[in-house]
Amino acid sequence: MKKLLGLLTLVLIVNNSCKDDKEAKYLPESIGAINSLAVVMDNQLWQGEAGDKVREYFAAPVAGLTMEEPLFTINFMPQSVFTGSIRNTRSILFITKDSTSKTLIKTDVYAKPQKVAVISGTNVQDIIKNIEASASEIINAFKGLEITEAQKRFQRSLNKEKVLSDNFGITLDIPSAYKVGRQEPNFVWYSRQVPKGEMSVIVYAMPEDYFKTDTTFVKDIIRMRDSIGSVYIPGEDIAGKQNHMITEKYLAPQVYPTEVGGQKAVEVRGLWEMSDYPMGGPYLLYIINDKAKNRKLIVEGFTFAPATQKRDNMFELEAIIKSIKFN
Numbered sequence: 429m430k431k432l433l434g435l436l437t438l439v440l441i442v443n444n445s446c447k448d449d450k451e452a453k454y455l456p457e458s459i460g461a462i463n464s465l466a467v468v469m470d471n472q473l474w475q476g477e478a479g480d481k482v483r484e485y486f487a488a489p490v491a492g493l494t495m496e497e498p499l500f501t502i503n504f505m506p507q508s509v510f511t512g513s514i515r516n517t518r519s520i521l522f523i524t525k526d527s528t529s530k531t532l533i534k535t536d537v538y539a540k541p542q543k544v545a546v547i548s549g550t551n552v553q554d555i556i557k558n559i560e561a562s563a564s565e566i567i568n569a570f571k572g573l574e575i576t577e578a579q580k581r582f583q584r585s586l587n588k589e590k591v592l593s594d595n596f597g598i599t600l601d602i603p604s605a606y607k608v609g610r611q612e613p614n615f616v617w618y619s620r621q622v623p624k625g626e627m628s629v630i631v632y633a634m635p636e637d638y639f640k641t642d643t644t645f646v647k648d649i650i651r652m653r654d655s656i657g658s659v660y661i662p663g664e665d666i667a668g669k670q671n672h673m674i675t676e677k678y679l680a681p682q683v684y685p686t687e688v689g690g691q692k693a694v695e696v697r698g699l700w701e702m703s704d705y706p707m708g709g710p711y712l713l714y715i716i717n718d719k720a721k722n723r724k725l726i727v728e729g730f731t732f733a734p735a736t737q738k739r740d741n742m743f744e745l746e747a748i749i750k751s752i753k754f755n
Contacts, residue, residue, distance in 0.1 A: 455538070455542075456516055456539050456540075457516070457539060457540065458517065458539040458540060458541055458542045459513065459516045459517060459518065459539070460518045460519070461501070462577060462578055462740060462743065463499075463739065463743060464500065464501045464503060464517070464518075464519070465486060465501065465503065465570065466503050466514065466517040466519065466520045466521070467482060467503065467505070467521045467523070468507055468510045468520065468522045468523070469482075469504075469506070469507070470506055470524070470525075473523060473524075473525070473555070474504055476552065477552055477556060478552050478555045478556055479504075481555075481559045482502075482559065483502070485559065485560075485563035485567065486499060486500050486521065486563070486567065487500060490739050490742070491697045492681075492698055492699065492711070492712065492742070493742065494738065495737065495738075497739040500519070500570065503517075515539070516538055517539075518541065518543070518573060518574075518577060519542070519543055520537075520538075520542070520544045520545070521545050521547070521566065522546045522547070523546075523547045523548070523559075524546075524548050525548070525549060525550070525555065526548035526549070527550065528550070529549045529550055529554050529558060530547075530558075531547050531558050531561070531562040531566075532544075532546040533546075533569050541577065542573075543569050543570055543573050545566040545569065545570075547562065574743070575743075575746065575747050575750055578747035579601055579750075579751050582603050582747070585605075586601060586602065586603065586604055587603065587604050587607070587618070588604075589608055592616060592631060595611070595613065595616055596616070596725065597754065598689075598753065598755060599752070599753045599755065600629070600631075600727075600748055600751055600753075601748065601751035602618055602629065602748055603620070603748075605620040605621075606618040606627075606629065607620070610660065612660065614633055615630065615631070615632045615656070615659075615660050617629075617630045617661075622733055622741065623736065624734060624735070624736055625709075625731065625732040625733035627731050627733075627744070627745060628729065628730050628731075629727070629728070629745060629748055630656075630726075630729075630730075631726065631728075632660075632726050633718075633721075633724065633725050633726065634723065634724040634726060635723065635724070636719075636724060638652065638724055639715075639724070646680060646681065646683060649681060649683070649696055649715070650675045652726070653673075653675045653700075653711075653713070654673075654674045657673030658670065658672045663702040663704070663707060664702070664705045666704045666705060669703070669704040670703070670704075671704040671705050672702065673700055673702060673703075674701060674702070675698060675699075675700060675701075676698060676699035676700060676701050676708060680698070681696050681697060681713075682698065684696075684697075686714070688716050688727075688749065688750060688752055689750075689752040689754055691717055691719075692716075692717045693714050693715060693716040693717060694715045695712070695713075695714055696711075696712070696713040696715065697710070697712055697713075698710070698711060699711070709730060709731045709732045709734075710730065710742055711730035712745055712746055712749070713727070713729075714726070714727050714728070714749055718754070720754070727749045729742065729745025729748065729749060731745070
């Protein structure tokens with residue numbers, strides 16, 4: 429009965445949140461670290477198959493990192509402690525047994541900005557089925573919110589240099605901690621220091637017809653990255669060697685279709701290394717189909733921070749790249 433009352437209360441709040449602005453009550457600012465997720469469900473569900481399914485999807489390893497790190501940092505709690513300020517968490521997943529089977533994703537229920545996903549089922553197997561069916565949509569909603577929140581935080585202090593606008597006709601919301609370290613007619617490199625290493629964003633353009641066929645697409649990506657690295661991204665001086673950045677030799681990059689800045693694009697995740705020195709890390713690259721300028725615009729972020737977790741570093745780079753605007 430308590431579970432049902434809790435769900436009914438949540439649904440009522442969700443429905444009330446849909447009223448027009450004149451009737452809407454004041455909502456506090458949402459809270460939480462980037463990529464944190466509050467999961468609200470009974471202990472019995474959390475410790476059983478339903479909890480396993482939540483962890484399978486929402487704590488899945490992030491692709492393209494040097495060590496295994498979860499998609500979200502999950503903060504589990506039973507419904508009895510889901511009160512007070514904890515309800516202002518930015519991303520909330522609420523799972524319960526109920527007389528109805530449903531999935532809801534609502535915006536700004538307890539705070540703003542906020543996404544609350546509700547999954548209910550008549551039994552454990554019903555809940556698992558609903559998790560499997562809706563996990564992708566819910567993850568996209570949570571991740572989109574986290575990207576927006578990260579970009580909002582960038583606005584506190586932005587890099588004001590006009591290099592990208594002058595060279596490529598684009599803008600990126602880049603935090604002021606990043607500085608231009610190298611600028612060429614067709615290559616710009618921003619970087620910032622982080623504990624034990626460095627984070628970088630690079631931008632360059634390739635001819636529109638550079639990628640010939642789908643069958644050679646991955647090879648062409650590697651060839652492009654390695655050629656750019658040989659010219660623009662040198663490493664430690666090694667006698668008799670031209671040490672530079674290359675794509676990791678034994679692990680093929682992962683490629684996904686996407687859209688960036690309103691343009692069709694391809695997302696590439698993988699690992700980089702130096703050709704003649706034990707140094708490497710993850711990279712995230714977008715190939716953007718910029719038809720207006722008859723080019724493929726390449727925007728890449730990569731991190732060097734040995735023996736440290738890099739999920740949030742790479743997420744920051746993703747948020748920077750996805751802020752792109754075409755002049």
